[in-house]
Amino acid sequence: MAEKPKAGCARPTGGPVGQKKPAQADDKTQPQEEVKKMIQVGKxxxxxxxxxxxxxxxxxxxxxxxxxxxxxxCFYPGDFTFV
Amino acid sequence: MSVDSVFVHKMWNDNELVKMVNGGVPFPMLSDGGGKVGAAFGVYDEDAGVENRGRFIIDPDGVIQAYEVLTPPVGRHVAETLRQIQAFQLVRATGGAEATPSGWKPGKITLKPGPDLVGKVWQVWKTDMESD
Structure with missing residues (x-):
């Protein structure tokens, strides 16, 4: 496991690692949704x-x-969500 | 992992989950405020602002071997997750030479895909072996 963050009031954050921001497409007609990569088994x-x-x-x-x-x-909708 | 903060994770673990599991949750409870990680895994519901019940099996190479995603009201089945991990571990240990038929559990027969087995699965595997 990794380093311990400093204790404090700030809510620690995280997120995806190592994914380059998609370059601004020159073609403005490209819908941005298509940039999203689908996850796939075997990948x-x-x-x-x-x-x-x-x-x-x-x-x-x-x-x-x-x-x-x-x-x-595992992902789940939230703490205390019953099931 | 959920969109809750680690502070809420602590309250849930220390006040409720510890009463269900001796010593509390034994693995890290991850926080994904904003749902960025959930979005990367395709389980974040933007309209609701929360993550669906997603479960991913990731192998030692970091490759996703399986996933299951349920809407919030239905819980998962841990035994099925463990069964799948055991099956993937067997396949990996055999270098892919063996495959696990429907309903496989440790101790049950595996199949060895190859020219000799084509069209002959019915001889070695019966449908009632699925649920026994």
């Missing part, structure tokens, strides 16, 4: 780093640090 997972709560500590997790291990990544 690499997009890397990211994210703040985390783990066993009493605030920490930070980067997906690519888990290369060499099997990873289960």
């Amino acid at each position: 690499p997972a997009p890397d990211f780093s994210a703040p985390a709560y783990h066993k009493g500590d605030f920490t930070s997790v980067q997906l690519s640090k888990f290369l060499g291990k099997w990873v289960v990544l």
Whole structure:
């Protein structure tokens, strides 16, 4: 796991890692939605780093640090959402 | 991972989840404020501002081998996730020489795809093996 962020009031942030911002298309008619890459089985997972709560500590997790291990990544609508 | 802050994760873990799981959640609870990571994985619902119930199995090379995405009201099935991981691990260990038929669990037969098996699966694998 990664370095521990400084404790404080600021809400830590994360996000996708290593993805270049799509270059401004010269052709303004191209809808921007098409720039989005679809995820696909058999293709690499997009890397990211994210703040985390783990066993009493605030920490930070980067997906690519888990290369060499099997990873289960779960998303859910929100804490306290029942199921 | 959800759009909640790590502070809310702490409250949920320490006040509720710890009552369901001894010692609380054993893995990191990730925060994705704004849903940027969820958007990259195709599970962020922009209209609702939250993430759907997505589950991704990522192999040691960082490759997505499987995913499942459910709308919020229906929960997942952890045993099925573990079964899939065991199946992917077997396939990886055999270098792809073996494949796991429908309903496979550890101990059940695998199939070895190749010229000899074409059209002969019915001889070695029966439909009632799916659910036994």
